[in-house]
Amino acid sequence: MNQAVFLVTTLNGVQKSRLTRRIKQMMDDGMQVKVILGLVNLYETRKARLLFSQTMSAKRLAQIDVLDLSEIFATKPGIPLQSDEQLKIDESLSEFEFKLEDGVKATRYVKAGDIKAEKIIDAEDGHLIRLTQFNEKHQPRRSANYNDNGDLISLSYFDDGQLKESQLINAKGESVFQFIDQGREVKLTFSLGKSSVIKLPTAVRLSKADVEAIMRASQWIRFINLIKSCKISRC
Incomplete structure (x- = not known):
């Protein structure tokens, strides 16, 4: 049987109707379908699985092999986590429980009115789904993410609430890969002539003698640096 493999790297990609149509078409043509959830934002893996399951019938889902990065690299050798990398929560703090969407329940741990940590479990x-520690601004500082068996699969690190680094964890609890967000602002320059498809800003007018207009803009470009975790003797 021929096989079709689809690589999905964002939550938006999971929900695209074109992906759903192509998968259904391949299945109707008798092909075996595999979907790889290759999200760099590893803490979004569970959400991606849930969204994908909503695009297909239960009958079709049972015939599709859906894998995420933690499953693909489960046996890949890594390096043990340091003691300060193992996220723990002080459960002696005041607790507040509430239900969230997607069938999960959250428990927040509070000290003197400040949110210190949060535990999310399947209702x-x-x-266990996720443990999160918060900074003094009540923004996530780091989180530990778990699969349906309760095994640690990734660690996420945040700066001012924005994801900056993710670590992929193997079945032995070792760090296999690090994904580091190194986005930066870049300057863009556009040369626009009278026949350009891009429309000129209303403030720009070309005279008969003009052949082009220069438009400059800034855009934030996201770069992800992938680092393999390994002992020096194995690198």
């Missing part, structure tokens, strides 16, 4: 079977 149905109680397995």
Whole structure:
């Protein structure tokens, strides 16, 4: 049987109707379909699985092999986590429980009115989904993410609430890869002539003698640096 493999790298990509149509077409043509959830934002993996399951019938889902990065690299050798990398929560703090969407339940741990940590579990079977520590601004500082078996699969690190680094964890609890967000602002320059498809800003007018207009803009470009975690003797 021929196989079709689809690589999805964003939450938006999971929900695209074109992806759904192509998968259904391949299945109707008798092909075996595999979907790889290759999200660099590893803490979004569970959300991606949920969104994908909503695009297909239960019958079709049972025939599709859906894999995420933690499953693909589960046996890949890595390096043990340091003691300060293992996220723990002080459960002696005041607790506030509430339900969220997508069938999960959250418990927040508070000290003197400040949110210190949060634990998210599956509301149905109680397995651990995520542990998160917060900074003094009540923004996520780092989180530990778990699969449906309650196994640690990734660590996420934030700066002012924005994801800056993710670590992929193997089945032994070792760090396999690091994904570091190194986005930066870049300057863009456009040369626009009278026949350009891009429309000129209303403030720009070309005279008969003009052959082009120069338009400059800034744009934030996201770069992800991938680092393999390994001992020096194995690199």
